[in-house]
Amino acid sequence: MAGLVEASGAALAAALVDASRTAGAADPAVRGADWRTSTVTAVPGDGTVAVGTIRARCVDSYSGPAVGDQVVISQSGTGNWIALGRLSTGTLGIGQxxxxxxxxxxxxxxxxxxxxxxxxxxxxxxxxxxxxxxxxxxxxxxxxxxxxxxxxxxxxxxxxxxxxxxxxxxxxxxxxxxxxxxxxxxxxxxxxxxxxxxxxxxxxxxxxxxxxxxxxxxxxxxxxxxxxxxxxxxxxxxxxxxxx
Missing domain, CATH: 2.60.120.760 (Jelly Rolls)
Known part of the structure; x- marks a missing residue:
């Protein structure tokens, strides 16, 4: 009986660790700041771009955003996203x-x-x-x-x-x-x-x-x-x- 209790406790502890990791990955308050490369999927015309389900505000130097742009987006610890600009495509960017x-x-x-x-x-x-x-x-x-x-x-x-x-x-x-x-x-x-x-x-x-x-x-x-x-x-x- 003691062995069964110990095994159940270990399984529960492992399950709790996995659950906390999953929750933390989705919560910027836990995860902290984050940045990634992504593809612009929509340009609403209000100074933001959509990257899938993420809405990011463009910095002033990211002018003329377009669907298909490969961009760097960054998230603050409070969950707000910004689009820092295009990644190089080997040709001139707008304004260059x-x-x-x-x-x-x-x-x-x-x-x-x-x-x-x-x-x-x-x-x-x-x-x-x-x-x-x-x-x-x-x-x-x-x-x-x-x-x-x-x-x-x-x-x-x-x-x-x-x-x-x-x-x-x-x-x-x-x-x-x-x-x-x-x-x-x-x-x-x-x-x-x-x-x-x-x-x-x-x-x-x-x-x-x-x-x-x-x-x-x-x-x-x-x-x-x-x-x-x-x-x-x-x-x-x-x-x-x-x-x-």
Whole structure:
């Protein structure tokens, strides 16, 4: 009989320990503060995100939350949850910027077909919106070839780009510009070829990617084949800021 009582007491003690552990795991007052990684399942639009059954308030730096975001959420000892922000996905987060600079000058001659500049290329993610800007310093030893330019994104991308750049009629230090807007991929020509000064292309635009990730790039060449080369100079640059 004594053995049976001892066995029953041990089983009861074990059951009580298990029950207390289960209750403590569900009670933040017992468990204390907690943090974890999770996936956003809903965005109510009131400054919070839903992560399954958990509702967490976003910190100010976590802007533009979206369903599917991988986030860090944290709980206080009193049970309140906050969403600290997105985890890295390998591409820019909303509000983050990337920068590309020409490390050396590039010269192209006798080849009037655009291709991506070897330096002015930046990776972009799928289903995202990017603001693009940049400055390109360029010139040619002749005035016949001029310059042809386009801005491209991955397959399916849309958007606009434009420049303030010398017009194709410029044959000396330029006094007129060609401030035209065009959609992605569309190519425009600009003047080149001055002995006393370099020209500049001021780039502004927006790239909205579709379901395919890839790169945003500055594409260029001569507008007309000419043995006198067109040069894009070192320290020209482009930058992308993700907006959505």
């Amino acid at each position: 910027a990337a920068f590309a600079r020409k490390l050396v000058s590039t010269t192209r001659a006798s080849a009037p077909t655009t291709s991506a500049d070897p330096h002015l290329v930046i990776p972009v993610g799928a289903n995202a919106t990017y603001e693009i800007s940049g400055l390109i310093v360029y010139n040619s030893t002749g005035v016949t070839g001029d310059a042809k330019l386009s801005i491209t994104g991955p397959a399916g991308s849309s958007g606009w780009w434009g420049t303030y750049a010398p017009s194709t009629s410029a044959t000396a230090e330029p006094s007129t510009v060609r401030p035209l807007a065009q959609d992605l991929v569309t190519e425009r020509t600009y003047g080149a070829g001055w002995s006393t000064a370099h020209g500049i292309l001021l780039i502004h635009g927006l790239i909205v990617t579709a379901a395919t990730a890839g790169t945003a790039a500055v594409n260029w060449c001569q507008a007309v084949s000419d043995a006198a080369g067109l040069t894009f100079y070192s320290n020209s640059y482009m930058s992308l800021t993700r907006r959505a």
